[in-house]
Amino acid sequence: MNGKRMLVLWCPDWPAVAAGAAEGHSPHLPAAVFCANRVVACTAVARSAGVRRGMRRREAQARCPELGVFGEDDGRDARLFEPVAAAVEELVVGVEVVRPGLVAVPVDGAAGYFGGEYQLVEKLVDHVSGAAGVECQVGVADGLFAATLAAHRSALVERGAAAAFLAPLGIHELDQPGAERAELVDLLKRLGLRTLGTFAALAERDVITRFGSAGLLAYRLAAGRSDRPPSRRKPPPELAVTKTFEPPLDRVDAAAFIAKPLGERFHAGLASRGLACTRIGIYALTERGEEFGRVWRCAEPLTPQGIADRVRWQFEGWLKARDRPTSGVVRLRLEPEETVEGRSLQLGLLGTEHALAADKAARALVRVQGLLGPESVFTGLLDGGRGPAERVRLVPWGDPRAETAPEGTTWPGRLPSPSPSIVLDRPVRASVVDADGREVAIGARRRVTAPPRQVSLDGGEPKLVLDWAGPWLVDGQWWARDGRGVAARIQVLLEDDTALLLARMGGDRPVWTIEGMYD
Template sequence: MTTPVRMLVVWCPDWPAVAAALAAGVPAHLPAAVFAANRVVACSAVARTAGVRRGMRRREAQSRCPELTVFATDEGRDARLFEPVAAAVEELVVGVEVVRPGLVAVPADGAAGYFGGEQALAELLLDQVSTRAGVECQIGIADGLFAATLAAHRSAIVDRGAAKEFLAPLGVHELDQPDADRAELVDLLRRLGLRTLGAFAALTERDVVSRFGHPGLLAHRLANGRVERPPHRRRPPPELSVPEEFDPPLDRVDAAAFMARTLAERFHAGLAAHGLACTRLGIYATTEHGQELSRVWRCAEPLTPQGIADRVRWQFEGWLRADERDRPTAGVVRLRLEPEETVEGRSLQLGLWRGGSPGMSGEQDEKAGRALVRVQGLLGPDSVFTAVLDGGRGPAERVRLVPWGDQRATTSPPDATWPGRLPEPSPATVLATPTPAKVRDASGEEVALTPRRRLTAPPAEVVLPGGGGPRPVLDWAGPWRVEPRWGGTGGCTRIQVLLAGEPELALLLTRTDEESPKWTVEGVYD
C-alpha cells in the first residue's frame, strides 16, 4: 500500500468572488457573488450571511440580498490574481503546486522540520499570505492531498496516520471536488444510503469495483485516506518535454492563449504515444532578460489537451498581468512544458468505439482537431468555429458559434423556458437570409392570420422562388406563435409543411409581424 505524502494545503475561501471583488475594487464588507448561466457559483461570506447560496438563481439571490454585487465568471482573472498567493507561499516553502485558483499545496515534512513543527509552519504561512498577498486563507495539514484539502476547509491539522478517522464522519458529497467531477457517483451513493465517507470506505474494493467501476475505486481509496493512485514509477523520457521559442518575445495574454492550444496538442500527443497521461504539469519560462519563471499545476484527473491549454493560459495571466513589482521585466522568449508526474494512459483510453458511434474513429477526430489547430495557426484564432446549441426561441437564435478550442458551454440557464419554441426535431439547415415563399389554400387564396393569430385556412400549396410551379402540401403542423419581446419587435408565426415532389421537401415557414406581412422559408428539414 502506498503511504500518502504529508501535504499542507493553503485554501482561500470563495476565491472566484474574492478575485472578482479585488479586480473591481469592491470593498470586502460588501456582498458579492459570481454567476454562470444565471446561477451562483461562488459568493462571499457577507453574501452567505444574507442568505445567498451556491446554485441559487440570480433573481432569488438578489431578492434575498438587494445590495448584492454581481460578477460573471472569469477563469483568467481568478488565476491572475491567485499568482501572488502562490508566490507568497513559495517564498517560504519549496515544491509549490497550484491545484486550482484558490488552492495551493506543498509537501509539509521538510518545511515543518525547518520551521519548528507543523503548527509553527501553518501560523507562519497565514501571516505570509496575509501580508504579501493581502488576502485571508485557511491552512490544513494531513496525509494526502484530498484529506489535506478537507482539513483546510476546517483549518485543521490531522495527526499522522489518522486521515481515515478524520474523513469518516464527513459527508460523501466531499468527494465531488471542483477539480474532479464526481457528481453522478455522489448522487448514486446517497441514493444507496451511503451518506458518509466512512460508510463508503467500509465497503470492500471488490464490491466497489463491481458496482461503481474504476472511478468508484479511485474515490474509495480517497475515502480510506489513501492516495488515489500510485505515481508512475518510470521516469518520463526527456523527449516528452515540449520546448518552444518565441521571436518576437511573448508579452500578450491573448497571444499566449493562442499559442497554448497548439503547444498543448503537441504535449498531449507525445505523452499518448508512450501510453502516458499527465497529472502534474510543470510550466517553465525564460524572459528576454534571462528571468526564470516556473509553476507546477496539479490535477486530480489526467489532463486533456484543453486542460493543459487552460493551465498554460491561466499561468500567463498570472505572470503578464501581475502588479508592476511582480511582473516580468520583459517578454517570454522560451517556454517548456514538463510532465512532472504521469499515470498510465489507460486513464484516458476510451471504449471499443472510442467514445463515438460505430464507424466513427476517435483517431480521425484527433486528426481533425489537429488540422483545425493548424488552420488557426495560419489564419488566426477566429478562423475556425464550431456550433453550440443554446437558448432561444427561433432555430437561428439557438445556434452560437464558438472559436475552436474555446469552452463549448451554454450561456442560458438549463431550466429556462422559451415560449413559442419549436418542438423537436430542429431544421437541419437554417437559412442565413430567409427566402420568400407563397402559401395558398385550396381555393388559391393566400393563407393569412386571423386577429387571434390562427391560420385563415389550411395550407394546400406552396410556391418557392426559382420557378417550378406550386408544390402540393402533403401534411403540415402548427402554427407556433412567438410573441414580440417587451418593448421591441420579433413576433412571428411558424408552421411546418411537407411538400410533394421528387424529392419530398420539409420546410419551416415563418410569417413575421410587419406592416406588409409575408411568408418566408426559415429552415429545411432532412
C-alpha cells in the same frame, strides 16, 4: 496506503473575490459570479443575504438587490491568484497550484524548519494575508483530498487520522471543482450512501465492479488513501517540451495563441509512451535572464486543453502581475513533474479506426489554427433555445464544448424532432394565406386564424399546402407592448414535396419568413 502529508492553503470564494478586485468592487459589498445565469461562486456577504450557489440570477438579485454581478473568467482568476502563490513560495518550497484559489505544498520539510505544523500554519496565514492582502484558510492532512477538506474547516488532522476525519463528511464532498463527479455523487446518494464513511466501508472489489475506475478513485479518496497508487513513474527528460520565441513573447493574447499547439505537442509526447501528466511544470526565461516557474497539479490526467489552459493562465498571471517580468519571454518549457499510466487515453478495441481518424482530423484543425489563428476553426454544438438557429452555437476548436443552458432547463415552444436539415442564415420572406386568400395570422387565443392553404416564397408563384402542423408558440419579452418577443412557427408540406419551417415574428408589422427546410 495513506497519502503524502500535505498542507493546503485555500482562499474562500476566490472567483467572486477575484472578480470584485478586478472591477474595483468593494470587498465589503456582496458579489457573485454567474455562468449560464446561475451562481457559481459568491462572497460571504452575499451568502448572508441569502444568495447560494446554483441559484438563478433573478432570484439572487431579488434576495440581494445590491449584489455585484460578474461573469466567469478562469484567466482573471488565475492572474490575480499568482501573487498569492508567490507569497506562499516565499516561505515554502514545492508550491503546486491545484486551481486558482487553492495551492498545496508538502508539509514535512517546512514544518521541521518552522518548528512544527501549527507554527507553519500560523506563519503562512499571517504572511499571505499581509503580502497578498487576501483572506485564507489552511488545512493539513494525509493526502491532497483530505487536506483540501481540512482547509475548508481550518483543521490540522493528525497523522493516520484522515479516514476518521473524512468519515462523517457528506458524500457531496467528492464533487470538488474540476473533479466532475456530479453524476457519481448523485448515484451514490440514490443508493443510500450519504457520507464518505459509508462509501469507504464498501468492499473495493464491489466498487470496481459497479462504478469502474472513476468510482475506484473516489473510493480511495473517501477512505483517506492516496488518490493514486504509490508507484509513480519518473518522467523521462526527453518528454519535456521547449518553445523559443523571436521576437520575445510579451502579450497574453499571443500566449493564448501558442498555448493550444504547445499543449497538443506535450500531450502527444506523453501519449506515445502510454503516459498522462498529473503535475505539469511551466518554466519561462525572459530576454534579461529572469526565470519564472510554477507547478500545476490536477486531480485527473491533463488533457491537451487542460494543459493549454494552465499555460495561458500562468502567462496571464506573470505578465499582468505587479512584479511582472521586465522583458519579454524568450523560452518556455513544459515539464511533466508527475505521470501516471495513460489507460484513459488508450483507444477502445472497437472503433479504433474511428478514433485514429478523429485524432488525425483534430491535428489538422490545430494546424489550421496555427496558420490562421485560434478563431479560424469552429465546430457546431446543440445548446439551449427554441428555434433551430438559436440552438446551434459555434465553438472555437479546442474550447470547452459545454452547454451554456443549465441542466434540466425546459424550453416551452421548442420544435419537436426532427430539426430542419437546412437552417437559413437570413430568413426569406414568405406569404401564407388561407382558402379565402386572406393572410394567416395568430389570433388572440394563440392559434392560427385559419388553416394555411397557399404559400408563396419571396414574391414567387403560390404553391398549394398539402399538409401542415403547429403552431409552436414562443412568448418571450411579455412585457414589451409591441409584442416583438412573441413568435409562432408552423411546418408545411407543399405540392412539390418541399417541406418548410415557417416563422411569424411579433412586432408592429409581423410577417412570415422561412427559417428552415426539411429533406
